[in-house]
Amino acid sequence: AQSVAQPEDQVNVAEGNPLTVKCTYSVSGNPYLFWYVQYPNRGLQFLLKYITGDNLVKGSYGFEAEFNKSQTSFHLKKPSALVSDSALYFCAVRINFNKFYFGSGTKLNVKP
């Protein structure tokens, strides 16, 4: 079965410290992977996507994601967290061009 998993419901980090939000996937064929962010009472906003061949993908707001084929992971990272990064983060995988499966989401709390 094709799926995506986010093992942490919540991640806490101090402002200025690096952050990592984890995502693992299970798909057949080439993975089409995405990260989205959701602020309270808003829809999901696209952050970045995996491009075949680039193991480190850069996206919006200073975020990047590291693709690891052997570990089937696509972890979201940022070198220095901001309080304004506090939000709900979703990893997603696209299947068959027209279906997306989302992880259960990870709440990121950045404390001053």
Place this chain on the structure above:
Amino acid sequence: NAGVTQTPKFRVLKTGQSMTLLCAQDMNHEYMYWYRQDPGMGLRLIHYSVGEGTTAKGEVPDGYNVSRLKKQNFLLGLESAAPSQTSVYFCASSYLPDRGNSNQPQHFGDGTRLSIL
């Protein structure tokens, strides 16, 4: 450029009532989707459409119907609302994947918060 617009933003229904949620996009996207978001479960796909006049079932289609009579609009209907359908509903749209860019992201509306009493 409004992007993806959902109406209404909030609604409270009684069990058994019907209603239609409207999604409109102004980006000329071919694909449109309806999701529901429940705590701890992420987003689950209800129905989707790959073009005007076509619809298909997603993961959780029971109790919902959809229509896409115009390319820019995607309607989600609840014929007889049940408390289990209390949720936040999101519409999304995206371009058709093509040879030059097969990894098109989705664009989301801000959601409709629906409570069924």
